[in-house]
Amino acid sequence: MIDLAQTVAQNASMGESVFFWILAPIALGGAIGLVLARSAIHAALMLAITMMCLAVFYIMQAAPFLGFVQIMVYTGAIMMLFLFVLMFFGRDSKDSMFETLRGQRLFAVVLGIGLAALLASGLARAVSGMTIAADPRWATGAQSNVEAIAEALFSTYLFPFEVVSGVLTVAAVGALMFAHVAKKGGLRGQKAHSRERFAPGVYPGPKPGPGVFATSDSTATPALRPDGSIEPASLSAYVPPRQLTAAESAPKHTEGRES
Amino acid sequence: MNDPIWLMLVKGVLVFVVLVLLVLFTIWYERRVVAIMQVRPGPNRNGPFGLLQSLADGLKLAFKEDVMPRTADKVVFIAAPVIAVACAFTAFAVIPFGPEVNVFGIETELQLTDFEVSVLLILACSAVGVYGIVLAGWSSGSTYSLLGALRAAAQVISYEIALGLAVLTVFFQSQLMSTGAIVEAQAQGLPMSFGGAEVTLPGWYFIILAPSFVIFVISMVGETNRAPFDLPEAESELVAGFATEYSSLKYASFFLAEYVNMVTMSALCVTLFLGGWAAPFPNSWWPGANEGFMPLVWFFGKVLAFLFFYVWLRGTLPRLRYDQFMRLGWKVLVPVSLVWLMVLAAMNIGLDTENELPTRIAFAGGAAIVVMALIFFWPNRKQYEEPAEPDTGLGGFPVPPLDLAVPPNPRALKELEPANTSAAPINGSRPTDKGEEE
Numbered sequence: 001m002i003d004l005a006q007t008v009a010q011n012a013s014m015g016e017s018v019f020f021w022i023l024a025p026i027a028l029g030g031a032i033g034l035v036l037a038r039s040a041i042h043a044a045l046m047l048a049i050t051m052m053c054l055a056v057f058y059i060m061q062a063a064p065f066l067g068f069v070q071i072m073v074y075t076g077a078i079m080m081l082f083l084f085v086l087m088f089f090g091r092d093s094k095d096s097m098f099e100t101l102r103g104q105r106l107f108a109v110v111l112g113i114g115l116a117a118l119l120a121s122g123l124a125r126a127v128s129g130m131t132i133a134a135d136p137r138w139a140t141g142a143q144s145n146v147e148a149i150a151e152a153l154f155s156t157y158l159f160p161f162e163v164v165s166g167v168l169t170v171a172a173v174g175a176l177m178f179a180h181v182a183k184k185g186g187l188r189g190q191k192a193h194s195r196e197r198f199a200p201g202v203y204p205g206p207k208p209g210p211g212v213f214a215t216s217d218s219t220a221t222p223a224l225r226p227d228g229s230i231e232p233a234s235l236s237a238y239v240p241p242r243q244l245t246a247a248e249s250a251p252k253h254t255e256g257r258e259s
Numbered sequence: 260m261n262d263p264i265w266l267m268l269v270k271g272v273l274v275f276v277v278l279v280l281l282v283l284f285t286i287w288y289e290r291r292v293v294a295i296m297q298v299r300p301g302p303n304r305n306g307p308f309g310l311l312q313s314l315a316d317g318l319k320l321a322f323k324e325d326v327m328p329r330t331a332d333k334v335v336f337i338a339a340p341v342i343a344v345a346c347a348f349t350a351f352a353v354i355p356f357g358p359e360v361n362v363f364g365i366e367t368e369l370q371l372t373d374f375e376v377s378v379l380l381i382l383a384c385s386a387v388g389v390y391g392i393v394l395a396g397w398s399s400g401s402t403y404s405l406l407g408a409l410r411a412a413a414q415v416i417s418y419e420i421a422l423g424l425a426v427l428t429v430f431f432q433s434q435l436m437s438t439g440a441i442v443e444a445q446a447q448g449l450p451m452s453f454g455g456a457e458v459t460l461p462g463w464y465f466i467i468l469a470p471s472f473v474i475f476v477i478s479m480v481g482e483t484n485r486a487p488f489d490l491p492e493a494e495s496e497l498v499a500g501f502a503t504e505y506s507s508l509k510y511a512s513f514f515l516a517e518y519v520n521m522v523t524m525s526a527l528c529v530t531l532f533l534g535g536w537a538a539p540f541p542n543s544w545w546p547g548a549n550e551g552f553m554p555l556v557w558f559f560g561k562v563l564a565f566l567f568f569y570v571w572l573r574g575t576l577p578r579l580r581y582d583q584f585m586r587l588g589w590k591v592l593v594p595v596s597l598v599w600l601m602v603l604a605a606m607n608i609g610l611d612t613e614n615e616l617p618t619r620i621a622f623a624g625g626a627a628i629v630v631m632a633l634i635f636f637w638p639n640r641k642q643y644e645e646p647a648e649p650d651t652g653l654g655g656f657p658v659p660p661l662d663l664a665v666p667p668n669p670r671a672l673k674e675l676e677p678a679n680t681s682a683a684p685i686n687g688s689r690p691t692d693k694g695e696e697e
Binding site: 039041042045048064071072075076081083087144146 | 332335374375376379380382383386387389390393394396397405408409412413415416419423436
């Protein structure tokens, strides 16, 4: 593997190696940050950074179409859907550091290192005898990158491609079917809502805003504390308090109506 | 693009300057045009015709106090406006302003950069630009901001699909993905024969790809969060949406990004559908119209016309309700684009004279049948059902009567009663006056 890396490094152009050495640490840092970040949103952002760096790597290796599609689809759509869901958890939700299984963290570290070693050694064996291939057709200008991808997707790998798209569609429709719960009794229409709101005994005006413990929105009514007592700050010093007598608060006699 | 480095730098700075100036101009333009539509003068105090108003506003905004909420996520809160602005400016790099020109003895194109798939750069930038809005809303730690951010995320993802499908038809028709090459491809006319008469239609794609053009224009308004699709910052519902907690230069940068996005989307639409920098008349009328720096006039003229369209929409249409907006995106624009893409593919095979006649007829006829079937079986609105209970008044809603018949005054009723006729008070006099008069 080291041989291959050295040959690659020798063959890379100046600009390519500059970009590689700038972006590779950022990509790795994003990946490490993803694991270490306490907040789910920060982890998602770290993943987005790594994905963007990968996209630039693709572009550097003469696959601009793949690179931009990576940004549009993975960073733009899929990570955005992740963020969309994560934002519902609220800003202050953090991972719990409490160990529910004893020694879980130790085992996780040991197994993680083991897996990394396994993958690295497997990869090293796989690429040890490899040599750098000749420039692909699109790099020499014989066939464009987009055409090469289209040919691979729609002729060589047409069947797997269609199967995967079918499976994904079924998964999406299935998720919708599970998540969709039919409402009992159907939707209430605008008319039903309106009737309910204007029914006798219901105050049709807007309700007081959240946090206001008031039964009326009149300025003459003092605000109430959560325990029901009057909030002194809501009483004006210039308006004399007045308690209505029973006669005053009774409905007034109006002409034309005998009561 | 093999420019010397100094020329690249000059071009980059020029693109930046042009965009900032266009933003300052667009804000003034928008306010003046809306003002004229609403029969009032609009900003006319600072500078000639009030042109410096937006500059003054921008400077004032920059010197305001920068407030950061205590509950804000500091790093993300600062990064969000930076992401929004950076993406907005980057996208404009691939827009071609004009053909090859001679600058100080160097032949170069009036375009910062161009490559094989440059249209995708604009789409990618607008996809990443949403991060700015979404993160701004989330990091503010405020409910209104979060709601605005959620709306923005849902909106941009859904309208990006329709936008992408509309752009796809242009790729399909031109078999190109580079902005400069697409403009050049539109320069060739489209020879058509109608019953023996040879007519050369202009090759601009808004004629051949008319449905895509309409879908693109609708979804680009949705993509830039402009009225009537400005739900993420709906001021009557969400204060200022994702930007509620922002102030000073950070707040200004969101506005900068929004206006730059407007300009970029207009420029992209001009590039893809309206012939880019080409003159809006046949080349034979004015042979030099498409050479040198002259195309800049046509390009910016078209872009300004599109910006006028944006302002016109804002001055005319009320904001959509959120569910109506989503229904338009997912149930109208996306299916129509998908069917149109398929029909276009079939028609291309049908019109290709290299194919055998039965194949051509099968594909063209199949496309026609699909379109007819869709028009025929398009799901209608729900049929109106007669209400089970009888309606009173205006469909049973508690509203005043439509004929505005004033209900009889109880006092007038009293006057008409025969027993009280003798004691009936004179109109306007109070009952207490009655005794004194008698």
